[in-house]
Amino acid sequence: MIEFEQVRKIYPKAGGAALDGVSLRVAQGEVFGVIGQSGAGKSTLIRLINGLEKPTDGRVVLDGADVGALPPAGLRGLRRRIGMIFQHFNLLSSKTVAQNVAFPLKLAGTPQAEIDRRVAELLARVGLADHAAKYPAQLSGGQKQRVGIARALATNPSVLLCDEATSALDPETTDQILALLADLNRELGLTIVLITHEMEVIRRICHRVAVLERGQVVETGEVADVFLHPKNAVTRRMLADAGLEDDAIPADGSALRLTFRGASTYEPILGRIARETGVDYSILSGRIDRIRDEPYGQLTVALIGGDVAEARRRLEAAGVQVEAAR
Structure with a gap:
């Protein structure tokens, strides 16, 4: 147009x-x-x-x-x-x-x-x-x-x-x-x-x-x-x-940002995978909101102990976008 x-x-x-x-x-x-x-x-x-x-x-x-x-x-x-x-x-x-x-x-x-x-x-x-x-x-x-x-x-x-x-x-x-x-x-x-x-x-x-x-x-x-x-x-x-982006997270590269979109926003994916892989997690920041009509969630987390690599693989397989937090 x-x-x-x-x-x-x-x-x-x-x-x-x-x-x-x-x-x-x-x-x-x-x-x-x-x-x-x-x-x-x-x-x-x-x-x-x-x-x-x-x-x-x-x-x-x-x-x-x-x-x-x-x-x-x-x-x-x-x-x-x-x-x-x-x-x-x-x-x-x-x-x-x-x-x-x-x-x-x-x-x-x-x-x-x-x-x-x-x-x-x-x-x-x-x-x-x-x-x-x-x-x-x-x-x-x-x-x-x-x-x-x-x-x-x-x-x-x-x-x-x-x-x-x-x-x-x-x-x-x-x-x-x-x-x-x-x-x-x-x-x-x-x-x-x-x-x-x-x-x-x-x-x-x-x-x-x-x-x-x-x-x-x-x-x-x-x-x-x-x-x-x-x-x-x-x-x-x-x-x-605007309070829509994390600006105070660890600088040592240990933090991950997890992005959930759509129906998965409301599912207990992180807790389930943490139990299955023996991983503990600490939520450093997070929000659940909507962009237009689509729900989304973003968590900045630190994964500790257990099989972190397997936990990350399972998160990605469940449709969660996993990236290093800035």
């Missing part, structure tokens, strides 16, 4: 490249996360997708169209197929909830009867049917973001861009907005590109992720693979900062 081909974006006055040789693909119907610290190039990347910026080198292709090469009329048509929601909502304070949602439809010259029908449909979908006549100042942060989502969906886009859409929200409201986005992806087949600096947001909703650092993609892949087996130091540091 979206492809970056060796994209560079240089802002001469900034003294460097905001993006430097970025190549990645976003499949139709997936939720693709882009994560990085401030200054990594995330906002530049998302502005290249909707044509607010043009690449210095390389191409950004959306559904077969070279975004940077489109004439003004073609770009306007493309943008009607792209919805966008923002960190700070960007609602019109002088207009009601219904008028905010109707705004892009009015710009497109949609007949009033169709606008009324579409606005009612969208407000019902985001759970704000009873708030149509209210103004933004009368809404909570989560309600404002729901208005922003409804407005972004007004023109039936095929792509939804989310620029730090949950950063201004409390944890409970963030959960609600992420659940709504997941429903929209599943029910409407929307392709969603989600820009964030929060690893927890990526874990909850994304299928795949790209990690940006200083304008370059340092790691990309399925979210479960990147989270459970990060290859780049930047990714490991971000996971550790």
Whole structure:
């Protein structure tokens, strides 16, 4: 659906490249996360997708169209197929909830009867049917973001861009907005590109992720693979900062990391194999959680005594991924 081909974006006055040789693909119907610290190039990347910026080198292709090469009329048509929601909502304070949602439809010259029908449909979908006549100042942060989502969906886009859409929200409201986005992806087949600096947001909703650092993609892949087996130091540091990666384990190489996925997460595999092989074990750290809808468990353990080599072989035969803890 979206492809970056060796994209560079240089802002001469900034003294460097905001993006430097970025190549990645976003499949139709997936939720693709882009994560990085401030200054990594995330906002530049998302502005290249909707044509607010043009690449210095390389191409950004959306559904077969070279975004940077489109004439003004073609770009306007493309943008009607792209919805966008923002960190700070960007609602019109002088207009009601219904008028905010109707705004892009009015710009497109949609007949009033169709606008009324579409606005009612969208407000019902985001759970704000009873708030149509209210103004933004009368809404909570989560309600404002729901208005922003409804407005972004007004023109039936095929792509939804989310620029730090949950950063201004409390944890409970963030959960609600992420659940709504997941429903929209599943029910409407929307392709969603989600820009964030929060690893927890990526874990909850994304299928795949790209990690940006200083304008370059340092790691990309399925979210479960990147989270459970990060290859780049930047990714490991971000996971550790979010409490999702061990950052205090023995440095003598004696510790092992065991990764359980799916149904095996809840099975007593380690205890059973320890009894069978005479191995004692000490759990140094661990967690059980979910990545999207898939349960996983990760334990960092020290195996002591007995037949450690046989215990490791049996763990791997049972589908447990065994690796040296970093």
